[in-house]
Amino acid sequence: MTETIIIKKIISNACALKNPSLNLYMQKFNFHRQLTELFTDQENQLAYNQEQLLSFINLPFSIKNFEKQIKQKNASFTAENRGVLHTELLNKYKQYPHSSKVKNNIQLIQNENTFTITTGHQLSIATGPMYLIYKIIHVIRLAEELKKEYPENNFVPVFWMASEDHDFEEIQSVEIFSKNLKWDSAQKGAVGRFDLDGLDAVKAEIISFFENQSESEVKAILDEYDGKNLSEANFKLIHRLFNSFGLIILDGDNSNFKREFIPAIEKELTTQFSFNALHKTNEQIQKEGFKLQVNGREINLFYLSNQSRERILHVEDGFFIEGKGTVSLEELLKEVNEYPERFSPNVILRPVYQETILPNLCYVGGIGEISYWLQLKGVFDALNLPYPLVQVRTSILWIDPILSKKIEKVSLVLEDLFKDVSKVKKWYLQEFAADEVDFKSIDVNIDALKVSIIDKITQIDVNLEQYAQAESVKLDKQLDAMKEKLVKTVKQRHDSAMKTIDQIYDKLFPNGGMQERSLNLFSLCSDGKVASKLEYLYSAIDPFDPDFIIIRE
Numbered sequence: 001m002t003e004t005i006i007i008k009k010i011i012s013n014a015c016a017l018k019n020p021s022l023n024l025y026m027q028k029f030n031f032h033r034q035l036t037e038l039f040t041d042q043e044n045q046l047a048y049n050q051e052q053l054l055s056f057i058n059l060p061f062s063i064k065n066f067e068k069q070i071k072q073k074n075a076s077f078t079a080e081n082r083g084v085l086h087t088e089l090l091n092k093y094k095q096y097p098h099s100s101k102v103k104n105n106i107q108l109i110q111n112e113n114t115f116t117i118t119t120g121h122q123l124s125i126a127t128g129p130m131y132l133i134y135k136i137i138h139v140i141r142l143a144e145e146l147k148k149e150y151p152e153n154n155f156v157p158v159f160w161m162a163s164e165d166h167d168f169e170e171i172q173s174v175e176i177f178s179k180n181l182k183w184d185s186a187q188k189g190a191v192g193r194f195d196l197d198g199l200d201a202v203k204a205e206i207i208s209f210f211e212n213q214s215e216s217e218v219k220a221i222l223d224e225y226d227g228k229n230l231s232e233a234n235f236k237l238i239h240r241l242f243n244s245f246g247l248i249i250l251d252g253d254n255s256n257f258k259r260e261f262i263p264a265i266e267k268e269l270t271t272q273f274s275f276n277a278l279h280k281t282n283e284q285i286q287k288e289g290f291k292l293q294v295n296g297r298e299i300n301l302f303y304l305s306n307q308s309r310e311r312i313l314h315v316e317d318g319f320f321i322e323g324k325g326t327v328s329l330e331e332l333l334k335e336v337n338e339y340p341e342r343f344s345p346n347v348i349l350r351p352v353y354q355e356t357i358l359p360n361l362c363y364v365g366g367i368g369e370i371s372y373w374l375q376l377k378g379v380f381d382a383l384n385l386p387y388p389l390v391q392v393r394t395s396i397l398w399i400d401p402i403l404s405k406k407i408e409k410v411s412l413v414l415e416d417l418f419k420d421v422s423k424v425k426k427w428y429l430q431e432f433a434a435d436e437v438d439f440k441s442i443d444v445n446i447d448a449l450k451v452s453i454i455d456k457i458t459q460i461d462v463n464l465e466q467y468a469q470a471e472s473v474k475l476d477k478q479l480d481a482m483k484e485k486l487v488k489t490v491k492q493r494h495d496s497a498m499k500t501i502d503q504i505y506d507k508l509f510p511n512g513g514m515q516e517r518s519l520n521l522f523s524l525c526s527d528g529k530v531a532s533k534l535e536y537l538y539s540a541i542d543p544f545d546p547d548f549i550i551i552r553e
Contacts, residue, residue, distance in 0.1 A: 101246030120160030163192025216528025
């Protein structure tokens with residue numbers, strides 16, 4: 001197709017990659033997000049032009065603004081905060097072998113010139129969708145690039161496990177090689193506290209996909225996907241994949257971390273500050289014509305126990321919690337101070353909790369995530385807590401060798417993949433079946449004939465002009481129906497190409513959505529070699545390039 005929206009193309013070569021065994025023929029293509037038509041105007045502003053969003057953020061994302069963010073965070077994050085974080089990380093990681101990079105990053109946390117770059121996600125089964133992997137590698141690369149720009153400081157990549165989330169349905173399935181694998185469990189409450197009964201069946205099925213691959217790493221990786229609960233299993237799995245990169249993994253379901261969050265919990269229970277702050281920002285966002293991603297509640301906290309995570313409802317004589325009943329403010333505040341781990345922030349307060357316990361400078365997330373962060377600036381301000389820089393993570397479309405051959409077979413170029421599939425099919429037929437569906441000369445003759453007929457009729461009786469025009473419209477409809485019939489016949493002759501185009505789109509945009517929201521890491525590694533794919537992604541992701549990426553094997 002002649003239209004081109006490609007911005008730049010980079011072909012990887014072996015010297016640019018850390019692992020010499022990587023495929024030398026992989027290619028990386030960058031496209032401006034706006035030109036892909038996959039993102040809204042608001043989403044493109046978040047990726048490229050945060051200056052237009054200054055009403056809702058602290059500073060626009062840029063490498064230079066990290067200097068200001070460092071000063072702001074340093075002024076609010078105390079030595080005591082660092083001490084708690086360092087101690088909890090030491091206690092966690094002493095249970096597991098870890099690399100010198102991880103050990104060094106844990107030690108650096110004690111220093112006032114050390115800061116974190118954070119992303120987070122639910123405890124998706126077997127890593128879940130591919131964008132989780134992209135997020136993690138993005139923060140690893142961002143931390144490294146910041147060290148080059150600000151060598152006097154240290155930057156630690158952090159993955160926040162959303163272990164207190166209770167939406168099990170969202171995370172219980174994973175699709176691998178087009179097969180949906182589901183973990184059935186009747187457990188309730190925070191998913192991080194689920195025991196692993198039944199998960200072995202899912203792991204065994206994943207491993208079976210690679211049993212004929214002699215060099216597969218999948219079994220060794222999934223053997224570590226185990227523990228006393230899903231939180232520990234998820235920790236061990238992500239640690240196994242990213243230990244060598246120095247990634248620090250954090251679980252917010254921790255009583256000592258929650259103790260640092262007590263002032264915010266108390267303020268929420270006594271004043272409902274987050275709802276009031278959110279309401280003001282939401283009104284402003286809607287005036288700007290932007291979409292609200294989340295809706296806050298009067299109290300944005302849950303009450304957490306081993307088998308439940310229940311909303312805390314404000315009622316006339318105190319607070320109501322399902323399964324606990326009605327309690328007074330005094331009783332609840334007493335419990336907050338004695339058992340802070342029982343109080344769990346929802347989507348509105350979770351970012352505030354994260355920024356309370358981390359010396360964090362930047363949160364990296366998907367566009368939907370960062371869109372709801374736009375609603376939270378007032379919540380941060382109400383606590384005098386620095387609002388971090390926010391950045392949209394890298395988005396990638398992966399084209400494997402089989403799909404690449406199919407794209408070549410139907411003579412498509414990468415720009416075509418962002419067009420509607422019906423338009424691509426129409427182009428294909430016009431390009432390769434032009435003579436069969438070319439109605440140009442017929443249309444010219446028909447138009448001339450219609451003009452002659454209408455002229456003749458009006459010469460005889462000018463009052464028949466309206467009748468003549470109406471009959472002309474009927475004729476157009478009949479002719480269009482004939483053309484559609486012919487096009488359909490031609491399509492059937494080119495049925496193989498049409499099916500190939502459908503297969504390409506189904507693979508790249510499953511159910512009309514982004515590939516990265518369904519593709520799993522293990523599906524990407526048909527030979528079972530996971531480490532080399534991670535190394536390639538590490539080399540391909542540039543954290544300061546906001547463009548949409550296509551990787552083609």
